[in-house]
Amino acid sequence: MTFVDWISAPVNWVFTIIGLVVIFSGFRVVTSRNIVHAALYLVGALGGTAGLFLMLSAEFVAWVLVLVYIGAVIVLFLFGIMITRAPTGLDESLNSDHTALPALLASGFFLMMSWASIDAFGTQVIDSTGEPVPTEIIGESLFGRFVIPFEVVSFVLLAALIGGITLARRDLSPAEEEERSAV
Amino acid sequence: MLLSQFLVLAAALFAFGIYGLLVRRNIVLILLSVELMLNAVNINLIAFESIWVSPEAIGQIFAIFVITVAAAEVGIGLAIVLMIFRNRKSANVDDLNLMRW
Amino acid sequence: MLTRLAIIAQEGEHNEILAGDGGWWADTAGIMLILPFVAFLLILAFGKKLKHKGGEIAVAALAINLVWATVLLLMNASGGVLDQTTFEIGRIGSGLVFELGWVVDGLSILMFFLVNFVGLIVFVYALGYMKGDVRVDWFFAAFSLFAGAMLVLVGAPNLIQLIIGWEGVGLASYLLIGFYWEDIANVKAGNKAFLTNKVADVGLILGAILVGVSIGSWDFGAIDFAAFEGAPELAAVASVGGLLFFFGAMGKSAQFPFHIWLPDAMAGPTPVSALMHAATMVTAGIYLMARMFPLFEYMASNVRIVMIVIGTATLFGVGLLAIVADDIKKVLAYSTVSQLGYMMTAIAAGGYTAGMFHLFTHASFKALLFLCAGSVIHSVHSNNMSDMGGLRKFMPTTFWTWVVGALALSGIGLSGFWSKDEILATMGERGLDIVLWISITGAFVTAFYMARATFLTFFGTYKGDGKPHESSRILTVPLVILAVPAVFAGFLNIPGLSLPRLGNYTEWLAVRLVPMGDPHAEAINFGLAAIGLGAAILGVVIGWLIYYPDAETQLERDSFEIPVLFPLLRKKYYIDDLALGIVAIIKGPLARFVDWTNTYILDLIVNGVAGLVKGVGVFVYDTIDQRGVDGVFNGLSAAVDGAGSVVRKWQSGRVQQYAAAFVAGALILVVLFVFVLI
Numbered sequence: 001m002t003f004v005d006w007i008s009a010p011v012n013w014v015f016t017i018i019g020l021v022v023i024f025s026g027f028r029v030v031t032s033r034n035i036v037h038a039a040l041y042l043v044g045a046l047g048g049t050a051g052l053f054l055m056l057s058a059e060f061v062a063w064v065l066v067l068v069y070i071g072a073v074i075v076l077f078l079f080g081i082m083i084t085r086a087p088t089g090l091d092e093s094l095n096s097d098h099t100a101l102p103a104l105l106a107s108g109f110f111l112m113m114s115w116a117s118i119d120a121f122g123t124q125v126i127d128s129t130g131e132p133v134p135t136e137i138i139g140e141s142l143f144g145r146f147v148i149p150f151e152v153v154s155f156v157l158l159a160a161l162i163g164g165i166t167l168a169r170r171d172l173s174p175a176e177e178e179e180r181s182a183v
Numbered sequence: 184m185l186l187s188q189f190l191v192l193a194a195a196l197f198a199f200g201i202y203g204l205l206v207r208r209n210i211v212l213i214l215l216s217v218e219l220m221l222n223a224v225n226i227n228l229i230a231f232e233s234i235w236v237s238p239e240a241i242g243q244i245f246a247i248f249v250i251t252v253a254a255a256e257v258g259i260g261l262a263i264v265l266m267i268f269r270n271r272k273s274a275n276v277d278d279l280n281l282m283r284w
Numbered sequence: 285m286l287t288r289l290a291i292i293a294q295e296g297e298h299n300e301i302l303a304g305d306g307g308w309w310a311d312t313a314g315i316m317l318i319l320p321f322v323a324f325l326l327i328l329a330f331g332k333k334l335k336h337k338g339g340e341i342a343v344a345a346l347a348i349n350l351v352w353a354t355v356l357l358l359m360n361a362s363g364g365v366l367d368q369t370t371f372e373i374g375r376i377g378s379g380l381v382f383e384l385g386w387v388v389d390g391l392s393i394l395m396f397f398l399v400n401f402v403g404l405i406v407f408v409y410a411l412g413y414m415k416g417d418v419r420v421d422w423f424f425a426a427f428s429l430f431a432g433a434m435l436v437l438v439g440a441p442n443l444i445q446l447i448i449g450w451e452g453v454g455l456a457s458y459l460l461i462g463f464y465w466e467d468i469a470n471v472k473a474g475n476k477a478f479l480t481n482k483v484a485d486v487g488l489i490l491g492a493i494l495v496g497v498s499i500g501s502w503d504f505g506a507i508d509f510a511a512f513e514g515a516p517e518l519a520a521v522a523s524v525g526g527l528l529f530f531f532g533a534m535g536k537s538a539q540f541p542f543h544i545w546l547p548d549a550m551a552g553p554t555p556v557s558a559l560m561h562a563a564t565m566v567t568a569g570i571y572l573m574a575r576m577f578p579l580f581e582y583m584a585s586n587v588r589i590v591m592i593v594i595g596t597a598t599l600f601g602v603g604l605l606a607i608v609a610d611d612i613k614k615v616l617a618y619s620t621v622s623q624l625g626y627m628m629t630a631i632a633a634g635g636y637t638a639g640m641f642h643l644f645t646h647a648s649f650k651a652l653l654f655l656c657a658g659s660v661i662h663s664v665h666s667n668n669m670s671d672m673g674g675l676r677k678f679m680p681t682t683f684w685t686w687v688v689g690a691l692a693l694s695g696i697g698l699s700g701f702w703s704k705d706e707i708l709a710t711m712g713e714r715g716l717d718i719v720l721w722i723s724i725t726g727a728f729v730t731a732f733y734m735a736r737a738t739f740l741t742f743f744g745t746y747k748g749d750g751k752p753h754e755s756s757r758i759l760t761v762p763l764v765i766l767a768v769p770a771v772f773a774g775f776l777n778i779p780g781l782s783l784p785r786l787g788n789y790t791e792w793l794a795v796r797l798v799p800m801g802d803p804h805a806e807a808i809n810f811g812l813a814a815i816g817l818g819a820a821i822l823g824v825v826i827g828w829l830i831y832y833p834d835a836e837t838q839l840e841r842d843s844f845e846i847p848v849l850f851p852l853l854r855k856k857y858y859i860d861d862l863a864l865g866i867v868a869i870i871k872g873p874l875a876r877f878v879d880w881t882n883t884y885i886l887d888l889i890v891n892g893v894a895g896l897v898k899g900v901g902v903f904v905y906d907t908i909d910q911r912g913v914d915g916v917f918n919g920l921s922a923a924v925d926g927a928g929s930v931v932r933k934w935q936s937g938r939v940q941q942y943a944a945a946f947v948a949g950a951l952i953l954v955v956l957f958v959f960v961l962i
Contacts, residue, residue: 011184019192026196026219030203035212042215045196049222052189056233061246065225068250073218073257080211080261084274095206096277096940102205105947110198112951116958117190124186126234133240141239142247153251160255167262170269205944276939 014055022048033090039077043070059132189230197223210264210274214257221253309355310367310388316352316396317386317439319345320432324425331421339411342424346404346431353397360393361786364795368441368505379500384448386439387504390795391574391640395438398644401769402563402651403431405762409655410555412758413662423463423553430456434564438571442502443492446572450488450536453565454481460560461552473548480545484535488572491528494521495579504575505797511578512798519583526584529576530591537569539628540598541913543621550613550667554658557613562620562654563647570627570643577636578798591632596719599625600726604901605909606733611667612657615737619693620650622730626707629719635710636802637790641777642707644789645699648769649692655763656686659755660741664748669740671748678752683742685763690738692770694731695820702774705813709779710802712812728819732897735827743832779808830894 006012025044032038046069053062142150196219203216225246232242268274306313323345331338359365370385386392407427414420433452440446462474496502498521499510510518533539538546549561560566573580573591580588603622606615623646630639659682664672676683692698695705704727711720746752754760775781777789794800 006185009184012188015184015188019188022192023195026199029219030199030207030212030216035209038212038215042218045219046222049196049226052192052226053229055184056189056229058229058232058243058246061225061229061243061250064247064250068254069218073254076257076261077211077215080214080264083265084209084211084268094208094212096208099206101944102202105205105944105951106198106202108951109201109947109954110194112954112958113194113197114187114191116954117194118187121186121190124234126184126186126189126230133243137238137240138243138247141241141244145239146244149248153248157251157255160258164258164262167259168265201947205940205947279937279939 011055015052018048018051018055021045022052031095033092033094035081035091035094036078039074039081042077043074046070046074054132056126057132060135060138186230186234189226193223193226193230195223196220196226208275208277210267210276211261213276214260214264217260218253218257221249225249304359304363304365306356306359306365306367306388309352309359310365311369313352313356313367313388313396313439314369314386316349316400317432317435319349320428320435323428324432327421327425327428331425336411336415337420338424339407339414339420342428342431343404343407343411345428346400346407349396349431349435350400350404353393353400356388356393357397357792358786360390360795361783361792365389365393366795366797370441380496380502382444383442383503384445385441387441388439389797390793391571392439393795394640394644394793395571396435398647399431399434399438399564402647402766403434403559405766406555406559406563406651406655409558409658409759409762410553412756413555413658414553417553419463423460426456426459426463427556427559430460430560430565434568437568440504442504443496443507444502446575447485447489447492450485450532450568453560453568454478454485454536457481457549457560457565460556461549463552463556467551470551473545473551477545477549480542481535484532484542486532487528487530487535488532491525491532494528495525498525507576508578508796508798511582514582518579522579522583523586526576526580526587527590529572529579530587533569533572533628534594535569536572537566537624537628538598538621539569539594539625540601540621541916543598543602544909544913544917546621547609547614547617550611550617554613554654554661557617558651558654558658561617562650566620566624567627567643567647570624570631570639573628573631574636574640577631577800577802580632581634581636581801588632588634592629592716592719595625595627595629595632596722597625598622599629600722600729601904601908603726603729603733604897605905607729607736607898607901608905610669612660612669612672612737612741613654613667615669615733616650616653616657619653619730619733620646622726623650623693626704626723626726629723630707630710633710633714633716633719634802635707636800637777637793638703638706638710638802640793641789642700642703645692645703645770645773648766648773649689649698649700652685652763652766652770653689653693655759655766656682656689659759659763660752662755662759663752665750666748669737672741672746673744673748674742674746675752676742678746679742679754681754681760681763685760685767686738686742688767688770690734692774694734694824695727695816696731696824697817698771699769699774701813701817701820702778705809705816706777706779708812708816709809712809724816724819727816728823729897731820731823732827735824736831739827739831826893830891 022045025041028041029038050062050065200216200220207213228242228246264274323341326341327338365388367388370383373382373384375381414423433449437449458474458478461477462471464470498517535542550557599622602618606618609615627639627642661667692700695701782788
């Protein structure tokens, strides 16, 4: 398959656009000098990913991603940023000064993995019909074969919930404790 | 659509995540980088699922699990960040040297 | 649920013993394995509120257990019981099955009885001994935990459950050695015991993996059959596997050079020493060897040479150490190690019955000796024999029961004589002359140090503080009860004799899936018995000569009188009178000569023998034990320490450096997988 063949399929135009958005957002997430911008760029990267999922007929997961990540997790992140009183403006000290080795490692990883991917699956074509996988199938699978992992994961979430509350709630000082018990 | 185009994109996102993990100073930003990496994994799962279609949509199920665990991880991670910030008045990893000998 | 063994035993011609399946009692024998754990939990929950801090729960659990053990023992004696009940827990693929359950056969029934009987007595004793001590409820909880783990171990139908019990008793041992954890030395002793055992446990676990994978089962019955029928897949790994099992047994049963933990383990309360570090837990290694006996008998016979060498070194070398110890519990600890060496050597020589018989008698009299020592320590408030002396008068019950135990251990007449004689007979049968003579010398040493301990503790003058008194009844009654088997247990297996309708110990123990093929004599070998007895008596006599006339007050206390002989001795055969009255001229030289003879020649002989023995003991203790063996372990720890001080510099504390190292490692792995491995 030549590049011309590839680019002449309209679905690949969509991919190229979304891909560029994702790459750019991802890049800005780790390089932005503004902490709030970094979090907002993550929204871009995740939104692009959701678009990719739609292309891959994983409709349900795409909306889960939008709801859970963009709806909840990013908000949580913004709260975290506010509470820790991180400087919300431009901050030059957001990255450490030693960037050469991390860049080397990251690009090494990228080259390695993409080479391996192309080497292994170079010409495999996804002949997606565009029809989304019915949510019914996911539901039956989740509460059928994967019901135990599902319960385990729900337990993990519960534990995380309780753990988060325990960690984040402030221990009262003895004086405050007394004050509260008096009331 | 080629399978490898999705995989290369995921690899790129993953590499960004690694870079961010290693150079960011603020713990919240490190958590953001981790989210990026988890997301790259999700792309791989969905892409493989769409080429080897399984009747039970196993790839998508696992992507959902990854999302769930990631949400839990963010919750706990931010709670820990909050604790650290309260105790040390900083959310900067350079200031966390308790693990030193 | 599976009741397999009885079916196999009835179908096959492997074992000619017609064994029953034990019926209801065997099917419910698992209750013995569970009750102590129930007691453990109950004591933890309610122990503090009870009068005896939970001791009554522990005693009740073992008392119920003893009913089962006794019934099974009698059923086994009157017709043989072979049964196995297992529950599948999980499996790997279609082959290896994890099962838990209990096996009921001659070997396990004897161990059930032993653990529950000695355990019950020691628990009752502990009710009195621990009264008013700190954390009594925790003591009984941990002690119950031990009893449960030990029963899980001896009732194990497969290697996996055996390892579970094995680690369980190790844990309980660690907890109870460090029971008085306010003193750092006790905690260190606990650590030493745990770590020494852990090193050896690696052998057991590797052996279990090896054997399990090669024959596709961890079941002892399957292993026994494979060994008996010469299965080639087991034969291929038999030597290595046997060596690994022996390595594991060396740790738990304190064989040289792993014996170092046992004397230190005496830091625990005395009931713990009696039950765990003398009667039952340390015999787990011997039990393992007996359980795996077909493997050694039919296949891994080359491993037995190693076992014999190490067992002999243990029984003689460590026994000598007891001569120089001052702590009465350490004397007994070294003695325990030495006796374990006898058992190991016996089993290695093919004496399945002889080794297990000595285990059986040893459990009763060594527990008795420890409990006596506990009674003495309770009264004197010191472990050192140099603080004791003359206690015979103050503590008559303790004294007499001690004498029973000491005689039994020394192999003079009582139970120890019969079992030790059987070991010697087995060695003679197998033509192990050198080992036989070393063992006889060891019997001499045993008698000598027991005589020394007896005379130093109970004779002479009291050297400690305060006024010692006989212990209360709750301490002395268990002593008297234990003295009974210490006297009579030996008669269960006199060659050529057997109880009416119940048979004898050999027959009880032979109720296994496959014949053990060990030699047992049809009649007493009077020659060997006489030599063994003579060596023991010689040891006692030399001990008597050295330690008995030690105190100045000996004559006052020595109120009994034998006509002619005693006055003669007191008058030094009238030699002084003779010199004074009749031959005045040669009085001086003659008297001096007689005196010199008396002082130097006779004493020289006596002291020479004692000094030689003691010198060897000191040498073994100082050079081999303290420098050699401990040196190796100290060197190891120093190496770890040094490596640590180098490596810790890598720990910069910068999380992202760690992350970078992690990522680099992952990258290297990816490269390896992509380019090299695939």
